[in-house]
Amino acid sequence: MAAAQPPPALVPLQTGAQPAISAALTDATVRVSSDFRGDKIVLYGAVFDPMARPSDVVVIVRGPEEPVRIARKSKIAGVWINSRPVVFQGAPGFYIAASTRPLDEIARFAVLRKLEAGVDHLAIHAPAEQRTETRYGIRDMVVSSLGADYFDWRTAVIRLKETAGLYDTNGHGVRFVDKGLFRAEIALPAEAPIGRYDVRILLFQNGQPVSEKDRSLTVEQVGLERALYLWAHQRPWSYGLAAMAFALAAGWAASSAFRRN
Amino acid sequence: MDIYLPIAEVSVNAPLLVALGALVGFISGLFGIGGGFLMTPVLVFLGIPPAVAVASMSNHVAASSMSSVISYSRRRSVDFRMGGVLAGGGVVGAIVGVEIFRWLRLIGQADLVVALSYLIFLGVIGGLMLWESLGAILRRRRNAPAPPRKDRRPPWLYGLPLKLRFPRSRLYISVIPPILLGAFVGVLSAIMGVGGGFILVPAMIYILRMPASVVVGTSLFQIIITTALTGVLQAGRNQTVDIVLALLLLVGGVLGAQFGARASTRFRAEELRALLAFIVLMVGLRMGLGLFFTPHEPFVLMSGAGG
Numbered sequence: 001m002a003a004a005q006p007p008p009a010l011v012p013l014q015t016g017a018q019p020a021i022s023a024a025l026t027d028a029t030v031r032v033s034s035d036f037r038g039d040k041i042v043l044y045g046a047v048f049d050p051m052a053r054p055s056d057v058v059v060i061v062r063g064p065e066e067p068v069r070i071a072r073k074s075k076i077a078g079v080w081i082n083s084r085p086v087v088f089q090g091a092p093g094f095y096i097a098a099s100t101r102p103l104d105e106i107a108r109f110a111v112l113r114k115l116e117a118g119v120d121h122l123a124i125h126a127p128a129e130q131r132t133e134t135r136y137g138i139r140d141m142v143v144s145s146l147g148a149d150y151f152d153w154r155t156a157v158i159r160l161k162e163t164a165g166l167y168d169t170n171g172h173g174v175r176f177v178d179k180g181l182f183r184a185e186i187a188l189p190a191e192a193p194i195g196r197y198d199v200r201i202l203l204f205q206n207g208q209p210v211s212e213k214d215r216s217l218t219v220e221q222v223g224l225e226r227a228l229y230l231w232a233h234q235r236p237w238s239y240g241l242a243a244m245a246f247a248l249a250a251g252w253a254a255s256s257a258f259r260r261n
Numbered sequence: 262m263d264i265y266l267p268i269a270e271v272s273v274n275a276p277l278l279v280a281l282g283a284l285v286g287f288i289s290g291l292f293g294i295g296g297g298f299l300m301t302p303v304l305v306f307l308g309i310p311p312a313v314a315v316a317s318m319s320n321h322v323a324a325s326s327m328s329s330v331i332s333y334s335r336r337r338s339v340d341f342r343m344g345g346v347l348a349g350g351g352v353v354g355a356i357v358g359v360e361i362f363r364w365l366r367l368i369g370q371a372d373l374v375v376a377l378s379y380l381i382f383l384g385v386i387g388g389l390m391l392w393e394s395l396g397a398i399l400r401r402r403r404n405a406p407a408p409p410r411k412d413r414r415p416p417w418l419y420g421l422p423l424k425l426r427f428p429r430s431r432l433y434i435s436v437i438p439p440i441l442l443g444a445f446v447g448v449l450s451a452i453m454g455v456g457g458g459f460i461l462v463p464a465m466i467y468i469l470r471m472p473a474s475v476v477v478g479t480s481l482f483q484i485i486i487t488t489a490l491t492g493v494l495q496a497g498r499n500q501t502v503d504i505v506l507a508l509l510l511l512v513g514g515v516l517g518a519q520f521g522a523r524a525s526t527r528f529r530a531e532e533l534r535a536l537l538a539f540i541v542l543m544v545g546l547r548m549g550l551g552l553f554f555t556p557h558e559p560f561v562l563m564s565g566a567g568g
Contacts, residue, residue: 034505036265037272069563071369079552085369085563156560163558190265190272225267232268233500240496243504244489247320247511251327254515259335 019049021057021203021211023182030188030219041186041217045201048180056099056106056204057174058117059184061217063094063166064195068124068157086146088157090123093193094166098173098184105171107207115202115209119158119167126153165189194219194229268503269313275509277307282321282513289322289514290329290521291528292537294458294480297322297488298383298544300510301454312366313503315454316495319488320507322456325514326481326488332522333478340429340475343439344482347461350440351487354447359494362452369563373552378453380549386459387542394534401531430471430479439469447487456484459541473530 023045030039047055068091071082099106103118113121129146146153161167166189174184197217202209221229232239264275281303289296297318304314333339365371400406421435442464446457461480465471471479496502525533 032265034265035263037263069369071561071563073556073559073561075555079373080554080556081373082369082561153560157562160558160560160562164562190263191270194270221267225265228267228504232496232502232504236500237493237497239504240493240502243320243496243502243507244323244492246504247324247492247507248327248485248489250511251324251515251518252331254519255328255331258332258519 017050019047019051019053019055019203019205019210021201021213022046022048023059023201023213023215025199025215025217028215028217030217032194032219032221033223033225036190038190038192039188041188041199043184043186043199043201043215044181045184045213046181047203049205053205056101057176057182057184058097058099058103058106058202058204059174059186060115060117060198060200060202061094061096061098061186062092062198062200063193063219064197065091066093066193067091068161070153070157070160072153072156086126086153087128088124088126088154090125091157091161092122093195094188094197095119095122095161096168096170096173096186098170098186100172100174100176100182102171103169106204107209111207111209117202119162119169122158124154124157126150165191188219192219194221264505264509266309266313266503266506268317268501269309269506271308271310273307273309273506273509278506278509279513282325282510283517284513285321285510286325286328286514286517287521287524288517288540289325290332290518290523291525292458292462292477292521292533294456294462294484294537296325296514297450297455298379298453298459298541302379302544302548304506309506310501311454312499312501313506316492316499316501317503317506317510318454319456319492319495320502320504321510321514323485323488323492324507324511325518326456326485328515329518329522330478330481330485332519333481336478337429338475339478339482340427340471341479341482342425343427343430343432343469343471343475344479344486346425346436346439347443347446347479347483348486350443350445351447351450351457351483352490354444354449355451355487355491355494356447357444358448358451359491359498361448363498365452366563372561375453376549376552378449379545380552381545382449382453382460383541383545384549386463387538387540387545390463390534390538391542394531394538397531398535430469430475432469432471434469442468443483443487446483450487451491456488458484459537477525 023043026042043059049055068088069085071085073080073082097118103112112118116122158167174182176182197219199215199217201213203211262275263272265272285296285300300318301314305311330339365374421437423436424433425436426433446461450457458480462476465476466473492502
């Protein structure tokens with residue numbers, strides 16, 4: 001999977017030569033078996049820049065996307081009650097942004113927002129709560145029915161995912177190990193969802209992204225875990241019947257075993 | 262020694278779960294209850310998604326109830342006919358309950374209803390049982406005579422149609438009260454993720470006036486049928502049964518239930534009731550009082566985005 005990138009010697013040595021980045025994962029598949037307790041994703045890469053301008057590297061790992069339902073508790077008649085749940089789209093199941101320096105030192109807000117770099121810049125929105133209407137004489141303004149609290153809801157999604165260990169920002173997660181050669185280490189918790197992950201490696205110079213590489217990573221169950229998972233999801237009724245029959249048989253067997261003693 | 266659960270998609274400590282299963286199984290065999298009201302909250306506390314905990318627990322409860330009901334049936338203390346009538350209601354109740362629970366999850370009020378159900382049902386039943394059994398223990402200590410039992414069965418039990426003879430329970434009553442009771446317990450068991458023995462046992466004693474000797478075995482028999490159905494429905498409709506989790510719990514559970522069923526003969530009935538009442542009351546308060554405290558995190562993520 002090593003990128004087919006020309007070695008630095010072949011890059012034409014001229015002023016304004018385009019800087020480039022290349023990277024590869026040491027293992028593109030994370031196998032989840034019965035002893036899975038999280039894993040470490042290790043990524044190596046190189047920055048090719050004949051001008052040797054100061055470079056920053058940002059690595060963004062995004063897990064499979066899934067809508068998030070979130071509710072807010074409020075006190076009604078002395079009891080804390082959930083509000084109607086709000087569905088947010090665009091939230092990855094796993095997200096980590098690792099970089100050589102804290103992101104806000106690397107690029108400006110608008111640049112980071114456009115690239116969705118950093119948990120605060122994820123494009124999370126609640127489409128079901130949005131409608132367009134005319135306000136202050138301006139047509140087609142997007143208004144959220146969550147009103148002024150919209151920001152609270154959005155940050156709560158990220159905060160709760162961070163608490164669950166699924167979202168993180170690591171301002172020192174990428175290190176240059178040699179001139180132009182960098183290494184990133186990303187911890188994948190046991191709670192990380194199964195599926196295909198996108199790994200985006202960005203080279204920043206002077207506050208702008210100048211080169212980009214995309215890699216993908218698969219987190220998959222193997223062996224018995226995979227067989228059970230597939231059975232439970234593809235043939236749920238036969239799985240349910242078998243699981244219950246097995247449970248009842250185990251109860252029966254234990255009782256018989258004890259009777260003989 | 263951690264083990265990864267394929268459906269829950271989390272990693273848990275295997276010996277801890279086996280020990281937990283054994284403890285709950287012991288309590289289950291001792292008191293003739295499923296033990297789900299203890300197991301479900303503990304599993305959620307250990308970080309297992311609530312939907313998976315509730316569903317997988319029904320496999321565990323069915324297994325440990327199966328293991329102990331056989332011991333009870335050998336002592337001829339299971340009224341299969343009464344259990345069958347109760348389970349008939351329970352099957353309808355469980356199907357209705359699973360649908361209610363899906364709807365509650367959809368509108369985001371499942372947590373509230375679950376917590377309130379625990380607080381109300383466990384609180385009231387635990388409180389009443391504790392009061393009654395402590396009274397009995399105190400009277401025995403003082404050698405005071407037992408208060409005259411109001412043994413007259415309520416007339417409505419006899420006035421209703423569709424009467425059926427229950428020889429094992431020495432009853433000749435209408436099937437309507439047991440069916441309604443079974444249905445009510447079935448709904449609760451699907452919503453609360455419990456077998457429902459903690460409601461069934463007192464109801465059989467105080468409402469149906471069944472002899473105490475057959476109550477526990479009969480309750481276990483009805484729990485097997487209701488939880489077996491709930492477990493299959495949960496797997497089929499929600500894909501939330503984790504067989505590895507259920508297996509870990511039932512390894513300890515079936516063994517614990519055997520010891521529990523044996524140990525139950527060594528204690529006085531009122532002491533057992535007092536202990537069970539205390540456990541029930543504590544779990545109810547623990548689950549329900551959280552509703553009244555200001556949460557440190559006002560937002561909550563709901564599982565199952567599809568509803």
